Amino acid sequence: MYVQNANAPARKPVTVPGLHAMKAEGRRIAMLTAYDASFAWQLESAGVDVALVGDSLGMVMQGHASTLPVTLDHMVYHTAMVARGVSATMLVADLPFMADRDLPHVLEAGARLVGEAGAAMVKIEGGAPHILAAIEALTVRAIPVCAHLGLTPQSVHKFGGFRIQGREQEAADRVLAEALAVESAGADLLVLEGVPVALGERVTKAVKIPVIGIGAGPHCDGQVLVIQDMLGITRGKRPKFSKDFLIGHDSVAAAITAYVADVRSGAFPAPEHCFN
Numbered sequence: 001m002y003v004q005n006a007n008a009p010a011r012k013p014v015t016v017p018g019l020h021a022m023k024a025e026g027r028r029i030a031m032l033t034a035y036d037a038s039f040a041w042q043l044e045s046a047g048v049d050v051a052l053v054g055d056s057l058g059m060v061m062q063g064h065a066s067t068l069p070v071t072l073d074h075m076v077y078h079t080a081m082v083a084r085g086v087s088a089t090m091l092v093a094d095l096p097f098m099a100d101r102d103l104p105h106v107l108e109a110g111a112r113l114v115g116e117a118g119a120a121m122v123k124i125e126g127g128a129p130h131i132l133a134a135i136e137a138l139t140v141r142a143i144p145v146c147a148h149l150g151l152t153p154q155s156v157h158k159f160g161g162f163r164i165q166g167r168e169q170e171a172a173d174r175v176l177a178e179a180l181a182v183e184s185a186g187a188d189l190l191v192l193e194g195v196p197v198a199l200g201e202r203v204t205k206a207v208k209i210p211v212i213g214i215g216a217g218p219h220c221d222g223q224v225l226v227i228q229d230m231l232g233i234t235r236g237k238r239p240k241f242s243k244d245f246l247i248g249h250d251s252v253a254a255a256i257t258a259y260v261a262d263v264r265s266g267a268f269p270a271p272e273h274c275f276n
């Protein structure tokens with residue numbers, strides 16, 4: 001029989017106020033994706049602060065070329081599996097493509113991911129006015145929100161590919177303005193993806209909420225990677241912003257433990273993982 005969290009190391013559960021305190025105290029936050037109970041348990045055991053059930057599952061689990069085919073049912077299914085593998089690690093789940101089409105869909109997605117599947121927070125991409133309204137609608141109903149700015153993968157067709165964002169001054173200023181807006185709307189966490197180091201630093205200093213970078217440089221309050229990338233099992237070329245932590249380690253557990261240690265110390269990301 002599968003015993004939930006058997007032999008779980010004693011650890012204080014990661015909470016929303018706890019994440020805010022980590023930023024205030026300068027303690028870096030280690031976040032990784034997970035899509036099933038076994039890997040969730042690996043994250044839990046290695047002391048990962050936040051497990052993200054990303055809609056990247058469309059690519060790394062389902063074999064699609066983008067996150068767009070992922071449905072709310074898929075997200076609920078994977079989130080419920082991950083929930084059975086974590087206890088102290090906070091669980092964040094992505095709102096899939098077009099869950100933001102209107103507020104009833106946003107609230108339905110939030111209710112299912114938190115109430116049915118067991119997430120503690122939902123993540124939503126973008127900073128447009130309807131996203132700000134969605135963040136407000138979720139947070140007033142006590143569903144914490146992680147915003148996601150910069151290279152937002154659900155906008156792949158608008159961007160013309162998975163391209164670094166915020167390189168020009170105007171675009172950088174727009175990302176910064178969006179970060180301040182999602183914070184004002186009530187977001188408790190911000191994932192910042194695929195932006196130059198200088199913009200990662202500007203955004204992290206400008207907002208009070210923790211900023212978790214992925215290809216956003218070393219100045220963010222924490223880092224997140226897709227677990228397949230950090231275990232060196234990316235299909236195709238591993239992204240520049242990632243690192244294969246299995247190199248030099250002889251198990252998945254040791255690789256994840258090394259990732260957590262390198263995020264906490266600031267050793268990851270190194271300059272070769274960053275964009276200018």
Ligand code: KIV
Nearest residue numbers: 033054055056191224
């Ligand atoms: O879907 C995902 O895994 C994500 C991370 C890349 C941040 O959004």
